[in-house]
Amino acid sequence: MTTGAPLASETAFRAVANPLAASLAVEPAPVAEVLDFHRRLPGYEPTPLLSVPAMAARLGVRSLLFKCESERFGLPAFKMLGASWAVYRSLCERLGGDLESWEDVEELSAAVKGLLPFRLAAATDGNHGRAVARMAGLLGFSARIFVPAGTSAGRIAGIEKEGAEVVVVAGGYDLAVESSAGEEGPHCAVISDTSWPGYTAVPRWVIEGYSTLFAEIDQALASRRRQWPDVLVVPIGVGALAAAAVVHLASGIGRKRPTAILGVEPFGSACVTESALRGGIVTLEGEQHSIMAGLNCGTPSLVAWPLVSTGVAGFITIGDEWARRAVRELAAAGIEAGETGAAGLAGLDAMRLQPASSALELLLGEDSEVLVLVTEGASDREAWRQILGVEAVGPAS
Ligand SMILES: Cc1ncc(COP(=O)(O)O)c(C=O)c1O
Numbered sequence: 001m002t003t004g005a006p007l008a009s010e011t012a013f014r015a016v017a018n019p020l021a022a023s024l025a026v027e028p029a030p031v032a033e034v035l036d037f038h039r040r041l042p043g044y045e046p047t048p049l050l051s052v053p054a055m056a057a058r059l060g061v062r063s064l065l066f067k068c069e070s071e072r073f074g075l076p077a078f079k080m081l082g083a084s085w086a087v088y089r090s091l092c093e094r095l096g097g098d099l100e101s102w103e104d105v106e107e108l109s110a111a112v113k114g115l116l117p118f119r120l121a122a123a124t125d126g127n128h129g130r131a132v133a134r135m136a137g138l139l140g141f142s143a144r145i146f147v148p149a150g151t152s153a154g155r156i157a158g159i160e161k162e163g164a165e166v167v168v169v170a171g172g173y174d175l176a177v178e179s180s181a182g183e184e185g186p187h188c189a190v191i192s193d194t195s196w197p198g199y200t201a202v203p204r205w206v207i208e209g210y211s212t213l214f215a216e217i218d219q220a221l222a223s224r225r226r227q228w229p230d231v232l233v234v235p236i237g238v239g240a241l242a243a244a245a246v247v248h249l250a251s252g253i254g255r256k257r258p259t260a261i262l263g264v265e266p267f268g269s270a271c272v273t274e275s276a277l278r279g280g281i282v283t284l285e286g287e288q289h290s291i292m293a294g295l296n297c298g299t300p301s302l303v304a305w306p307l308v309s310t311g312v313a314g315f316i317t318i319g320d321e322w323a324r325r326a327v328r329e330l331a332a333a334g335i336e337a338g339e340t341g342a343a344g345l346a347g348l349d350a351m352r353l354q355p356a357s358s359a360l361e362l363l364l365g366e367d368s369e370v371l372v373l374v375t376e377g378a379s380d381r382e383a384w385r386q387i388l389g390v391e392a393v394g395p396a397s
Contacts (some may be wrong), residue, residue, distance in 0.1 A: 007355060012267055013350040015314060017359045018276050021123030022310045028251035029211035029244070034085055036152045038212050039086060042105055042138070043073045047213075049220040052333055055345075059352045061368045065229060067217055069379030070336045075131060076395045077294070077341070077376040078213055081242065082193055083131035086138075086202050087120060090189045093201070097254035109139045119144060121183035121190045123176035125237070126155035127340075127379055128193045133162035135191075145178040148296070150289065154380045172287030174298045192303040194238040203240060203303050205355035217371070219349075228252070228259045229369035235343035236263040236272050236315075237295045239304035241375065243384045247312030258339060258370075260313040260363050266290035266320065270309055272300045273315040281305055291320045291383065294340035312391030314360040316347035325349065327387050330374065338384060341376030348372060 038044050048068045053369055056064035069078035091112050092098055102108045112118075119142045121130040127147035137142035143164035147156065150172060156166050169175045177194060185189045195203035221228060232249070234242045240265050249259050265273055269288035273279045288296035300308065326342035326349060337345075347362070351364060378384035378392030385391055 009267065010319040011317040012108070014317045014324065015263060015351050015360050016273065016277065018309070019310050020276050020279070020309045020312055022251060024246075024310045025359065026247050026250045026305070026307065029208045029247050031211045031215045034208055035212050035215055035237050037085060038081065039100070040104055040108075041073060042082065046216040046219070047072055047078075049217060050335070055333060056370075057328070059348060059370075060366055061352075061364060061370050062366060063229070063369045065369075065371045066330075066335060066374045067213065067371065068335055068337075068374045069213070069341065070374070070394050073134070074336070074395055075127075075134060076379040077127035078210070078241070078373075079127040079193075079213050080131040080134060082206035082209035083122075083128060083191060084135050086191050086193075086205035087135045088190070089205040090113070090191065090202055094189070102352070105138050112139055115187075116140065117187055119183070119188040121347045122146070122192060123173065123180040124171055125296050126151065126158065127294055127376060129160055129164070130155075130159045132191045133159050133164035137163045140283065144188075146180040148172045148287070150175050150287075152293070152383060154382045155293065158379065162225065172298060173296050174283065193240050194297070195300070195303045200303050201302055207240050207244045207247070207304065208374055209246060210241055214244065214248035215372075227256055229371040230257070231260050231262060231349050231363050231368055231370045233262045233264060233344040233370065233372040235292070235295055235340060235347075235373065235375055236265050236308070237269075237297045238299070238301040239263075239272050239308040240301055241373070241379070242272075242312055243301070243304035244306040245373075247306040250311060253394050261311060262314050262347065262360065262363070263308070263312045264317055264318060264343045266292045266295050266323075266343070267317055269296045269298065270315070270317045271298050273317055275300050275305070276309055276312075290323075291339045292323050292343050295343060302350045313363065316351055318343070318346050318350050322346035322350050324387050327384065331388055335374060336377045336384075336392055337374045338379045339387075340374045340379070341374050344372040344374060
């Protein structure tokens with residue numbers, strides 16, 4: 001539902017400090033290697049880091065930056081960064097070590113053709129599966145992508161457009177994950193961005209793959225002679241992206257001041273927040289139905305959890321109306337973002353407009369510099385059109 005008066009629950013908001021927050025030593029990601037890999041894929045370009053002084057003034061902070069993933073490798077989300085690296089590393093593993101040197105994706109697909117016939121499988125709320133399907137197409141493989149019941153027609157069409165078979169499961173995201181897991185075999189690799197007992201290597205590579213996004217931020221800030229901001233706001237689904245942020249910031253060399261990470265989740269699928277409050281991983285009951293589709297997850301990723309549970313300073317939980325509002329505000333600033341992509345701004349907005357008693361308020365004052373990850377463009381164009389009343393122009397679904 002996107003029209004009419006918002007339900008009270010849709011305007012709800014909660015911010016909590018992370019009771020498990022602690023300093024941690026992390027293994028740095030192989031940033032140079034990952035970036036070198038991404039640069040050899042077709043269409044690689046760093047995404048923009050935009051400064052929006054007018055919005056900073058409205059929110060009452062000193063500065064506000066958006067890292068905009070509206071278009072990444074021609075797809076409307078950041079997800080290809082993790083999916084492509086995880087596929088590559090999985091193939092290296094299957095072929096018994098590093099692949100011989102290759103310059104472009106044609107050479108890479110020639111190097112892996114001994115695996116044919118070969119399939120990639122994944123579960124998704126939309127963006128990750130579409131990225132896995134794109135990777136399969138680039139390498140001459142087929143793809144089977146599992147989506148939760150109720151996934152929008154636009155998202156399914158987007159995955160099918162990549163040449164993949166889409167399987168709609170009779171349940172939520174967690175069931176889609178379970179269904180995809182059974183596909184692993186000699187002719188099929190499961191490329192999941194979440195992890196469970198016994199399945200940890202691939203989701204670790206997904207997290208590593210996201211390091212390019214943070215390396216690009218390093219470079220953009222350095223070229224402007226700026227330090228990392230005080231606060232980084234990240235939307236959280238299973239926690240892989242937030243885990244990559246934790247790794248990057250914890251292993252940062254030469255950073256002069258700490259950056260606090262705030263995670264944003266929708267009500268009904270705040271599995272990382274709930275897990276942090278209960279002191280360990282929990283699975284939420286029932287299915288998740290937020291319009292922030294990429295965040296509709298019921299269980300944190302096993303490999304992301306140790307990083308996210310200690311490295312994130314606090315969690316913001318929001319109702320869907322905050323996301324619609326943020327989609328509109330970003331569009332007015334010329335940034336095309338879907339509901340999931342806008343969740344970071346939505347969480348920040350909720351915190352600034354509804355000052356609560358949370359200790360987190362201290363992080364966001366008039367001297368604060370804030371960076372928000374806008375992780376997605378109009379990945380569901382029909383949903384975007386319903387919120388804005390006009391057509392999106394970014395990568396089509
Ligand atoms: C656009 C977008 N943003 C953020 C996320 C959250 O990432 P993670 O599941 O790694 O927490 C997702 C996950 O699918 C997504 O699609």
